Amino acid sequence: MDLQNSLTLLLTHWFKNSQRQLSWRTTPRDPYITWICEVMSQQTSLEVVQRQLPVFLKTFPHIKSLSESSESDLRKVWSGLGYYARARNLQKGAQYIESLGSFPTTYDEIIKIPGCGPYTAGMIASLCFHEVIFARDGNVNRVLCRLLGKESPENVAPLFNQFILNLMTNAQISPGEINESLIELGALICKKSSPLCLQCPLKDTCVSYKDNKTHLYPLKKKKPLWKQVSLKANIYYQNQEFGLILRKDSFLKDTLGFHLSETDPGENTDFIKHTITNHKIRCKGYIVNDIKEFSLDKIYWFPKELIPHNLSTSLDLKIWKSLEI
Numbered sequence: 001m002d003l004q005n006s007l008t009l010l011l012t013h014w015f016k017n018s019q020r021q022l023s024w025r026t027t028p029r030d031p032y033i034t035w036i037c038e039v040m041s042q043q044t045s046l047e048v049v050q051r052q053l054p055v056f057l058k059t060f061p062h063i064k065s066l067s068e069s070s071e072s073d074l075r076k077v078w079s080g081l082g083y084y085a086r087a088r089n090l091q092k093g094a095q096y097i098e099s100l101g102s103f104p105t106t107y108d109e110i111i112k113i114p115g116c117g118p119y120t121a122g123m124i125a126s127l128c129f130h131e132v133i134f135a136r137d138g139n140v141n142r143v144l145c146r147l148l149g150k151e152s153p154e155n156v157a158p159l160f161n162q163f164i165l166n167l168m169t170n171a172q173i174s175p176g177e178i179n180e181s182l183i184e185l186g187a188l189i190c191k192k193s194s195p196l197c198l199q200c201p202l203k204d205t206c207v208s209y210k211d212n213k214t215h216l217y218p219l220k221k222k223k224p225l226w227k228q229v230s231l232k233a234n235i236y237y238q239n240q241e242f243g244l245i246l247r248k249d250s251f252l253k254d255t256l257g258f259h260l261s262e263t264d265p266g267e268n269t270d271f272i273k274h275t276i277t278n279h280k281i282r283c284k285g286y287i288v289n290d291i292k293e294f295s296l297d298k299i300y301w302f303p304k305e306l307i308p309h310n311l312s313t314s315l316d317l318k319i320w321k322s323l324e325i
C-alpha cells in the first residue's frame, strides 16, 4: 500500500471511531441541512449549532419555507447566531435555489448561491455529491502545515490542493469524508496550541512531529496594528420602543444595532471597552428621543424585551447591558 493510501485509511479509520456524534452527520447527507450547518458553524461553536439547528429546521424545514420567510421569523430564529447579514444571505440563497428548481449538485454551480464561499461550496459538493474537491479552512491549513512541515499555508496552497486531491483520487473513500476527517482532526487533536500528537493517527508521517517543531508551524501572524476608536451609541427611543439600524459602512457593515457615531472621548472614563478585529473601541450609549437630527434610511423599532435578540454584535449587547434599562 502506498503512503497516500495508508495516510487516508489511518485518517478515516480514526474519524470513524473518534468523530463527535452530530445530528447532521447522516448518510446520505442532505445538502440543505449541510449548507445551513456550515453557515452557522462559521460564527459560533458546534454546541450552539447543535442546539439551534433543530429550532431553525422546525421553522424552515425546507428551502421553500426559508425563501418565503418573513423578516421577523428569520430574525427570531437567527437570534444568538451572530451577524444577521448571514441569515439574510441564506434567505437570498434559498430564493436563488428555488428559482433553479432544485439544489445544485456540482461545486461550480453551488458556488453561485449568494453568500456561499469556496469552503462551504466545497463541503456541500464533497459531502453530499461526492465530488473530488478540497474544502480548506483554518483548521485544515494548520494540520497540513504541520503534517508537511510548511511554515505558512499562503505560498503552498497548490501543494496542499495537490496533496489532498491525490488522497481523494487514490482512495476508495468519499472525498467528503476526507475533508471532514481533516477538519475533525484539526478540532480535536491537532489543536492550535498543544497538539495531542501521541493520539494522532498521522504522527508517523508528520514532518513537524518528527522534527519536534509542532510549536513552530504554522508561523504566527504578526499582530495587527491597533486602531483606537471612540464611539457614541445613539439609542433611539420613541413610543416605548427602541430603534436599531442596519449599518452600511465602517467595520460593522451589514450589522443590525445602535446608530454609532465617532466622538471625542474627552475626559470621560465610564466608557465601555471592546475589541473587534484590529479596532480598540471605547463607547458610551445615550438615549435619544429626538431623531430628527439624524438622516437615516430606515429605523427598525422593537419593544425593550426584543432588543437583545435583535442585536447582531457583542459590542451592541455590551452597550445595551450598560444602560441598565
Ligand code: SF4
Pocket: 143, 146, 147, 189, 190, 191, 195, 196, 197, 198, 200, 201, 202, 203, 206, 207, 208, 209, 214
Ligand atoms: S502529529 Fe501532531 S502536529 Fe502532526 S498532524 Fe498529528 S497532531 Fe498535528
